[in-house]
Amino acid sequence: MKADNDLYRQLREVPAAQLWNVEVPKFNQLDPKERNQQVALVRAVGVVFSTSRNPEMKAAVKAWMISLLQDPSEKIRRYATAAIPKLGGDEESERKLIDILKTTDVDREKKKVASALEKIGGAATLKAVAGSGEKLIDEQKVRASVARQGGPSNVRLDAIVPKQPGLRLHLRCRKGLESIVADEVREDEGRGGKFRVVEVRGCFVVVEPKDAFTLAELYQLRCFDTAAFSLAFIREPGSAEALEVLAKAIASPLAEKLMLALTQGAARYRLSMVSEGNHDDAVAKVAKKAFELNPRILNDARESPWSVDVHFDELRALVELRPRISPNPRLYYRTDAVNAASHPPLAACLVRVAGRQDKEIVWDPFCGSGLELIESALAGGVGQVVGTDIDPAAIAIAEANFKAAKLPGTKAAFHTSDFRDIVRIPELDRGKVSLVISNPPLGRRVRVPNMHGLFTDLFKIASEVLRPNGRLVFINPLRLSSVDPTLRLESSRTVDLGGYDCRLEVYRKR
Template identity: 45%
Template structure:
């Protein structure tokens, strides 16, 4: 079969104008749905261009009330990916090949892809949370191609994915733009193992809230995402990034520079958080926000997790000013925190295959 060999790219700024009845899923990690919802509803320009339909585990369903672009939605920082819902295939014992192929080749798919793609539309088919025999998947692809030869299955160079999600009502068939690099997080010049998922870092910054003349410290800074996301919200006077790994500190410094963090003084330190008294720029009892994703015991092993977190909370109690906040990911069911710290919120979130609590503590 004849296929264009020219690469296809997404048009993030192209406007989708026929929006009536178009359902969009903003998919995110479980536990971050409320952040996505609130970010949309509070956004100064998007809140009146989209209508909230439903919030469910890992998904915020919306519909557009005016023309929009994919780039418009990328003003929101706490979702993971954007999905245009093509339809639902009723639940059955086996994959309904004909019904699925019909949705893939539908006029809606063609309209969105032709509007938002430079070059020939290409997609890759992915069955989420399910194992589907290769022959079945190939049959779907072949039938879709027979109905729409202009839409090519090409998993190597496809700017689109068609994801099939098993839901209670059936299989939700969704068209997802494969946006890479993510335009929201292009400041990531480099990364470290076990660093925070960027939308989760953005949610942590949102949870922290804003105060003026903020002094922010991350004692396990990793690649610096939490500090950058908090800085982007404004009101930050000083940023202090420290980590026991010198390589992480260097990467955090590079990322902070690439993010253009110029609205605050920035200092970086390679040291153990227990040696906080040696950090010259760390004001004793003067930190307004401590925001951190410490080792959680999975990708980075910790011999005494309970002891580590007790020390983290003691250090927070010493260094936070009155009214200061600690925002932290906590894998423990119980935490022995000093009496001067009060838990304000603590909800479970998916941190990559397992759950932790995303907690906010306040210094009394």
């Protein structure tokens, strides 16, 4: 085993072309004993070519692996079996693997073949497994694989979620932003929107649909991060019954109804325990039990259109069914992002707390990819946006994103510039800007030598450019307030920005 591993490590250093053109032909010439000693080559070739972008090359390697399934040595067959799913299985390899499963007496080989068939299995495997009492292959995995081969599954934004008594959605957000998310829902309801706030909790807002709705309508709201249907709660997450309750929630008529109504393709879900630690065993048990209860819904970690998320708090766990919507319709404008790009719902929350004024002129001094400016313009009533950033690549992205946002009513100007150089920027007339809005460098992903100096300058310059009653709305990572008497702190709330707290602050120019 050690010798195999050492040889494998050596072979991984060998260029791919040499592996294929020199080492593989040499291997093919060896006698059976020598081939067994060189089996690490099969593993190395499988791993190296699994990421090849050349389909012909990959097909040739796969054909070699399939030929090795006839090898008299169990070890060589087993290594080839393990490599085949990585190279992309097909009907031929499936057929050969099923033959081995039926004929081999070696348990180790049976297990490897079963695991490969779970990954690549199609109709033939399903036929061999379904109702046969075959224990080694997980029927659910094969069904999921067959479903995937039938084409991608997507959650349909335009499908109607029927009116359903007691149906609740959880709109999740970063801690500290809940009231902003709730506020947006209430304002939307006032304009005829379909959702009503039921409760505001830590990190999420519970809403109730007042009528049948589509996810496209829900995604008109911009401040929440993810939306999920509430399925159940588990009173004692540590208890023996907890997994049973979870499996029942997944297999429930409600989950099935939602998944079938909203999915194009097969109803597949991944199960995600939103807490630290390894939950592999629990996930496997729950998935098995849920499949026994309802075989129309399939657990599948790969490319599944749904996620069942289990969120734990001290006393209980919440079970949610979350559509995995991709691409995100709210980000239709995003052509590219900068390294420290804002979390898009955070940008929308900044815009919401800023409120609206007439004839807005909006400046983001640290605009990055431009999300705050685009969200401002999307909210309406903005005549001009101005973005500055010291990074020319960020400015190019902001310009492209703004163009893709298609906001013809708003003029846009982007400048590669330090935010302090406002004299060079014609759109930034002193006393004319109505809103300075930004998610500035927070000293983590974008390093700044003098954070204190940067924010002191931000207050000073914001005060210079803002018109009376104008606002400075930004994320403040420091315990630093404006000492400028013309800027009055109007609100400050603590927001969790992914493990560290900052403040979302609003200052108003007197």
